[in-house]
Amino acid sequence: MPKKEHTLLLEGRNVVLEAFRSGKPIDKVFILDGCQDGPVRTIVREAKKRDTLLKFVSKERLAQLSETGQHQGVIAYAAAYEYATIEEMFELAQKRGEDPFFILLDNIEDPHNLGAIIRTANLAGAHGVIIPKRRAVGLTATVAKTSAGALHYTPVAKVTNLAKTIEDLKKRGMWFVCADMDGEMMYRLNLKGPIGMVVGSEGEGIGRLVKEKCDFAAGIPMKGDIDSLNASVAAGVLAYEIVRQRMLQ
Structure with a gap:
């Protein structure tokens, strides 16, 4: 049944x-x-x-x-799992006395990637994860299991339009960096302050409109023979560069 x-x-x-x-x-x-x-x-x-x-x-x-x-x-x-609101994410940041740190995902359709990113978001101290309604996996059993319990503690919001959401969040003082292999080396960027980190799938990457709304593109150094990291790994690497810079404030 x-x-x-x-x-x-x-x-x-x-x-x-x-x-x-x-x-x-x-x-x-x-x-x-x-x-x-x-x-x-x-x-x-x-x-x-x-x-x-x-x-x-x-x-x-x-x-x-x-x-x-x-x-x-x-x-x-x-x-049934209830999606959080972006307002709840701001409230969580305020409660912790921290600048908002959100992770936004575009074209992430693999539940294992989403679960792993939610787990990383929780451990990196992000105040929430934002996913679009279209071209995205929802909160399935596989996502819950892969998140290793983090799904119950990390707010996840679902929005109709990711590009419009970024615009709205910019009006509230946030700025945005996207993971992009052609971007500026992430170690050279100032990733402090109220920040939204945008990650796409290794296949389709971040949509053009969403990418255009970002203030910076961050490149992750890669020394191997292939040209991209798994989406959840890329999210983890960039998230922890943000964590490192925040610890130096």
């Missing part, structure tokens, strides 16, 4: 446990019958504490429910 459209399927022990810890409403948890190790016992305890429906099922049943094939004996149905 496929999951309902209004639910998010969470797979894997860490993902389900982080969902409980973050306070996300969990409707139902399926656990492999006979599985009683530490992490599973913790999940069972959290589920009982919140009156979440618990079902112990066979390996075959979990395989039917799984979308990723990597459930580690635990699958949960969560209430």
